[in-house]
Amino acid sequence: MRQRSLVILTSVLTTGALTLTACGSRDDSGDGKSSKKTEIIIGVDAPLTGQNSATGLGIQGGVQIAVDDANKNNTVPGVTFKVQALDDKAIPASGQQNATQLVQNDKVLGVVGPLNSGVATQMQQVFATANLVEISPSNTAPELTQGKNWQTSKSRPFKTYFRTATTDALQGGFAADYAYNTLKKRKVFVVDDKQTYGAGLAKLFKAGFTKSGGKVAGQDHVNTGDTDFSALVTKIKNSKADLVYYGGQYDESEKLTKQLKDGGAKIPVFGGDGMFTPTYIETAGKTSEGDLVTSVGQPVDSLPSAAEFIKKYKASGLKGDYGTYGGYSYDAATAIIKAIGNVVKDGKIPDGARAKIVDEVQKTKFDGIAGPVSFDEYGDTTNKQLTVYQVVDGKWKAVKSGTFNG
Amino acid sequence: MTGIGPVEPYHPDEADGPHEDTPTDQLWSNSSRFATRWAALPRSRRRLLALIVAAAGTGAFFILRPAPVTQATPNPYPWPAGVTTLHYKGRGPTPSSFRFEVDVARGSPVTVHQVGAGLPELGATTTPGLPLTVKAGSPRTITVRISVYKCAALPPALDLPHLDLLLSNRTAQQQQSFLFGGAYPHDLWTDLRAACFPNPASPASTSPTGTPASHGGNSRLPLP
Numbered sequence: 001m002r003q004r005s006l007v008i009l010t011s012v013l014t015t016g017a018l019t020l021t022a023c024g025s026r027d028d029s030g031d032g033k034s035s036k037k038t039e040i041i042i043g044v045d046a047p048l049t050g051q052n053s054a055t056g057l058g059i060q061g062g063v064q065i066a067v068d069d070a071n072k073n074n075t076v077p078g079v080t081f082k083v084q085a086l087d088d089k090a091i092p093a094s095g096q097q098n099a100t101q102l103v104q105n106d107k108v109l110g111v112v113g114p115l116n117s118g119v120a121t122q123m124q125q126v127f128a129t130a131n132l133v134e135i136s137p138s139n140t141a142p143e144l145t146q147g148k149n150w151q152t153s154k155s156r157p158f159k160t161y162f163r164t165a166t167t168d169a170l171q172g173g174f175a176a177d178y179a180y181n182t183l184k185k186r187k188v189f190v191v192d193d194k195q196t197y198g199a200g201l202a203k204l205f206k207a208g209f210t211k212s213g214g215k216v217a218g219q220d221h222v223n224t225g226d227t228d229f230s231a232l233v234t235k236i237k238n239s240k241a242d243l244v245y246y247g248g249q250y251d252e253s254e255k256l257t258k259q260l261k262d263g264g265a266k267i268p269v270f271g272g273d274g275m276f277t278p279t280y281i282e283t284a285g286k287t288s289e290g291d292l293v294t295s296v297g298q299p300v301d302s303l304p305s306a307a308e309f310i311k312k313y314k315a316s317g318l319k320g321d322y323g324t325y326g327g328y329s330y331d332a333a334t335a336i337i338k339a340i341g342n343v344v345k346d347g348k349i350p351d352g353a354r355a356k357i358v359d360e361v362q363k364t365k366f367d368g369i370a371g372p373v374s375f376d377e378y379g380d381t382t383n384k385q386l387t388v389y390q391v392v393d394g395k396w397k398a399v400k401s402g403t404f405n406g
Numbered sequence: 407m408t409g410i411g412p413v414e415p416y417h418p419d420e421a422d423g424p425h426e427d428t429p430t431d432q433l434w435s436n437s438s439r440f441a442t443r444w445a446a447l448p449r450s451r452r453r454l455l456a457l458i459v460a461a462a463g464t465g466a467f468f469i470l471r472p473a474p475v476t477q478a479t480p481n482p483y484p485w486p487a488g489v490t491t492l493h494y495k496g497r498g499p500t501p502s503s504f505r506f507e508v509d510v511a512r513g514s515p516v517t518v519h520q521v522g523a524g525l526p527e528l529g530a531t532t533t534p535g536l537p538l539t540v541k542a543g544s545p546r547t548i549t550v551r552i553s554v555y556k557c558a559a560l561p562p563a564l565d566l567p568h569l570d571l572l573l574s575n576r577t578a579q580q581q582q583s584f585l586f587g588g589a590y591p592h593d594l595w596t597d598l599r600a601a602c603f604p605n606p607a608s609p610a611s612t613s614p615t616g617t618p619a620s621h622g623g624n625s626r627l628p629l630p
Contacts, residue, residue: 173566174585180561181525212561302580304483371488402568402583405492
């Protein structure tokens with residue numbers, strides 16, 4: 001009798017479970033409408049191979065996690081987001097081709113990228129013509145948002161362009177102040193890679209450093225892709241400089257610092273966010289010890305909101321360095337997703353959706369994982385935070401953080 | 407990572423200690439008694455009860471299941487530098503003093519422990535005195551008086567003047583520089599020039615070696 005009762009009881013529970021399962025299935029498919037979610041694509045443009053690809057892949061990974069979160073949380077009902085990542089190889093012409101490809105796809109309602117300011121200059125017009133919003137997590141050249149004459153009269157060139165990273169106008173001055181007043185350096189040798197970002201940042205550092213009273217002991221340029229800096233090392237040593245400032249990316253500077261130190265010049269190399277990646281330390285090894293960079297934003301370990309992002313990034317097996325721009329990429333993608341949520345209702349994309357999304361992005365205001373996210377009248381982030389990092393015991397260590405208050 | 411708590415959403419129910427026994431627990435702990443009673447019921451009554459249990463279970467599932475998350479989890483433990491802003495509000499009531507508004511956007515109150523003038527040649531004192539605690543949404547104004555220790559060591563110009571604040575809240579203590587453009591650099595530099603280069607013929611952009619000898623020492627020199 002007891003066995004028979006247990007069989008009945010088991011049947012009852014099984015029936016309940018099956019009922020629940022059936023209900024769950026209906027919930028997933030609904031009345032047939034929810035199973036046909038509208039697919040919207042968030043485009044990504046970044047160097048995914050070759051030069052700068054460590055940070056470029058970090059941008060792609062940051063966007064992917066933001067999109068996964070939006071889909072999981074059903075952030076925009078009736079919409080499934082996908083990522084379409086295109087490789088610009090850090091080449092402006094490739095970026096322009098990618099921009100053209102993205103605007104021609106009606107499913108693309110927003111783009112995150114590019115990494116390089118020089119690439120951005122060739123993409124902005126394409127996106128503006130198509131009213132497609134673009135948010136860069138890493139471009140720092142001031143003219144992208146404030147126009148060519150930004151130092152005398154600011155004028156926004158493209159209303160479709162935004163960025164979550166602050167500009168070199170602050171980064172160069174912040175680095176110069178730290179070099180002169182904290183490090184007590186007085187003679188700098190300035191090197192840049194002749195690119196929009198690198199040359200612009202070096203120029204701004206030099207202006208700030210000399211204004212503070214420092215001297216320029218020498219100046220030279222390198223080409224992206226260069227690997228032999230022996231002639232440059234000789235120039236730097238002969239200049240008696242007590243600091244090298246490098247405007248450019250990690251690909252060249254990680255080799256330059258190694259050859260410089262191996263050549264007997266025991267002076268630090270100071271650079272911008274383009275050098276701020278673990279790859280720099282891994283390649284240069286112990287010769288990178290004492291080198292410095294400025295980077296945009298606060299140190300990641302002071303951002304509790306970023307902890308879960310980092311956990312997801314590591315767990316997902318995504319490639320690339322998430323530490324430099326991953327958080328800003330997540331926030332950039334989230335800004336686009338939220339804007340889409342204000343425009344696309346129940347999966348229906350209205351006429352002129354792209355232009356409406358641009359307007360919504362302009363009104364963005366939320367707490368992102370890398371800090372508050374909102375944009376000023378130029379499309380620049382209002383989160384103007386910078387940090388100086390130094391290589392200490394083989395790791396980037398934050399040594400000073402600053403906020404620009406205007 | 408220092409002083410950072412868990413970032414996962416806090417579930418108060420899980421921290422409330424042991425729950426009372428549930429009917430399910432009672433069901434299985436008295437299984438033989440239940441089985442006897444169940445077997446004694448007519449078949450039609452057993453079917454009806456089975457349907458009621460299944461329906462109740464289904465209803466309970468849909469009522470009690472957690473609502474889908476539609477927004478990103480807000481930052482539960484902001485660090486002080488991430489929520490504190492410092493705005494220049496103009497000159498203070500006395501010479502060489504400058505007013506700033508300290509504002510905390512959210513989270514626990516932020517305490518200002520120290521204010522530095524940003525350069526080793528400069529000193530700063532504040533009114534009111536420190537520490538000063540600022541609650542979110544209730545900005546406080548502080549007046550910072552700048553003094554010069556050594557004119558000869560001043561840079562020829564200030565490119566990005568800043569104040570260095572030591573801040574703390576419930577989460578952490580941080581040293582943060584607040585950099586200024588606009589009026590503060592102009593006002594500060596005007597006062598520095600008046601203190602260290604009183605002769606208009608000694609332009610500020612030249613080397614400080616031309617400053618009065620008394621200004622080149624290490625004694626503290628308040629601005630006029």
